[in-house]
Amino acid sequence: LESLGINYTITKEVAVPHSETKQETQNINTPQKKYIFLLSGSESEERDRFRTIIKDLGGESETSGHTYVERSTHIILSQIKRTEKYLCGCAAGKWLLKPAFLDESEKQKRYVNEED
Secondary structure, eight states, rough: OOTTTOEEEEETEEEEEGOOSSOOOBBOOOOOOOEEEEESSSSSHHHHHHHHHHTTOOOOEETTOOOOOOTTOEEEEEEOOHHHHHHHHHTTTOOOEHHHHHHHHHHSOOOOOOOO
């Protein structure tokens, strides 16, 4: 249908034109957002707590030591230092976030908007 210039969404597994439905729909081209975290500058106990939050919310945390991991999507920085993770994350355009991001996400039981 898209090749014919017809926009559509899937509602209850049936393709219908936009003008024929007012139900809440999901765009079939919207991929689920992945959350793959690197943790930087945190103490062991704090790191364990962060990993638990990440896992509970459906994300992944990389255990890379001091090494940057390209597949990561977010880097939690307990303090800003010119580390490999920080510098590579900046260059690659990854989300560089404070631990408060995970704390607020835990409170809301979902990942909050990174821009907030």
